Amino acid sequence: MNTAATVKEVSHHLEPLISDLGLILMTAGIAVLLFKKLKQPLVLGYLIAGFLAGNHFDFFPSVKDIKSVEVWAEIGVIFLLFSLGLEFSFKKLMKVGGTASITAITQIIIMIFVGFLVGQWMHWSKMDSIFLGVILSISSTTIILKTFDELGVKTQKFAGIVIGSLIVQDIVAILMMVLLSTIAVSQQFSGMELMKSVLKLFFFLTIWFVGGIFFIPTLLKRAKHLLTDEMLLIISLALCLMMVGLAANVGFSPALGAFIMGSIIAETTQAEHIEHLVKPVKDLFGAVFFVSVGMLINPHTLFTHTLPVVILTFVTIFGQSISSTIGALLSGQPLKQSVQTGMSLSQIGEFSFIIASLGITLHVTSDFLYPIVVAVSAVTTFTTPFMVKFSTPFSEFLARQLPRRWIKRIERYSANTQAIKSVNNWQIVINSYSTQLIVLSAIIFAAILLSSKYILPLVESFRYGNALGALITLVVVSPFLWALSFRRFAAKEVTILIEERKYRGPIVMMFLFRLVLSVFLIGFLLNIFFSPIIALIALIGAIAVYIIFQKRLNAQYHKIENHFLKNLNDREITKIKRNRSSLSPWDEHMAFFDIAAASNLAGKTLEELQIREQLGINIASIKRGEIMINIPKANERLFPGDEICVIGTDIQVKEFKTYLDQHEMDAPDTFTEPEIVLRQIELKNESYVGKSIRDSKLRERTRGLVVGVEKKGKRILNPESNMILEKDDILWIVGDKKLLADLVHN
Structure with a gap:
């Protein structure tokens, strides 16, 4: 009798749990398709899906078990931070340099101060004002990267500063979460309490990072031959959740533990593969998290607090832009790059949601703060592409309008700062x-x-x-x-x-x-x-x-x-070994990709795909079973299971990987030593001088491809076949090792 009752109780509990998850995913799926069609950020689609599935919208089926959704949302935060850690590296932070660090820290300090003052001016509580300041200080990595991709500005100088600043902001956001938790629990703002929290945080960060780097890469390396994709995914998530438990036990946010474990695994040779395996899990629970954020949007609350939403939207756009511009100027950047950087960072996003949800979890912030933050984020998400697009004309307008002596001082300061490169x-x-x-x-x-x-x-x-x-x-x-x-x-x-x-x-x-x-x-x-x-x-x-x-x-x-x-x-050592036969005349390198069985590129010729014309990369070889096709011709077709070797810059290879992902192609976790090599040849042979690349028959003689030419110090990548060769030109030719060696000796 008891058993039957228990089964009935479990069945009764499972029904709303499963139906709620189905409703969330169905709504999110429809929203994603719609927003993809409208070319808008998917995060906004998730927020609207959450609003529709929430209890504040009566004309749509509503989620019944809110507590379960909150648990899934917390898991979503954990996996979001774990994935962010996988993309992050402590060494990457060291390479960010002073420019991005000064820009980010200046922006954060100014915006926390401004946000706190605005909160107090609107007669909010001190805790609401503190959380507001931190929320307004963190820009959205997801929205900025998507905007840069759409506008094609990732290769510009200011984009590097922006991305570096985002890395610093993410780290500071993690620290802020720890400090806010301390303030919320103690309800004190004493410097001693904060100092203890900071020292405690740095102590555990040091121990976790040193211990993790010492043991985890060794464990994964020694067990590599035993690990299938399924086992590697399970072990990675187990390590993540283990660190989440450790962080929670010593009084830190679970999200901090997930981020730390992600950054530790990011230093292993299998980091890219693990990131690829974890992505579907992150996307699933991340969607649930953002939908849960949307469920908290209360139209009545937003209507009541319309004025704060408008005020905070303007504070975010102008405050972030001005503070980031000041930070970039202080770091020694010219006016144009500083304005471009500042206007790109003029929004709030996913970390602001996480910090706002922390306030709700700790029961220290008012109910109205969360929906206001979501509304401000939604508006600034729409304005971001326009801010980035108009940053260049606005910087030129400023250069014309500002007093000439100001412009000269900025230029002189920038030149002096750039000149200081040595460390005593x-x-x-x-x-x-x-x-x-x-x-x-x-x-x-x-x-x-x-x-x-x-x-x-x-x-x-x-x-x-x-x-x-x-x-x-x-x-x-x-x-x-x-x-x-x-x-x-x-x-x-x-x-x-x-x-x-x-x-x-x-x-x-x-x-x-x-x-x-x-x-x-x-x-x-x-x-x-x-x-x-x-x-x-x-x-x-x-x-x-x-x-x-x-x-x-x-x-x-x-x-x-x-x-x-x-x-x-x-x-890094593994990457160097993989690229020791690097075919890059300057900053290009080789990368390897597999054609998936379900790829819709299979069966098409290279001429049809126009990969070089679209993305600027060269396909150096195709390995098909035991057959290696070096320097494939335009009429060569791609087949399922082919392993292709491409040559390009970091940005080009990354864009190519995105291109493959869009066509359901998977990046391999194994690499093959190429049979083709790059040779740098200084043109001394008179028989080639005065001829075009096509007429010289270099392609036929080396079974290769001329990927670069340097003429009197001027570098030309992917030269046209009608380029005339001159004496003392330096050629970079990809081709058969033996034939190239014969060409060098002759």
């Missing part, structure tokens, strides 16, 4: 010293805390248990203690600085501080396991043993460090 020796020493100190101290401190929590309770009941526990912990941390005490940092720069008298004192103090910190950490560890007097005696003995085994500790630490660096750089 003292900065290099400080950066190296700080990095080593922070990372090594965090590792040692984390090991001590873990030992006190897990090892001490196990051993303290035994007679010599404390001594054994202390010994185990010391053995584990000893290589790191050695590195903290004695490992050299920026050796070349330190040697130069020591020769200058004024730097000798600070450098000596830096070495002494490391020694004192190491002794303190050893004492801290021993004090956990022993009484103070015994700990002091053990400390003296530990230091003596520590000095005796210096060389062994040195070797052990370098072994650990080399393993970490190998994992950290493995992805």
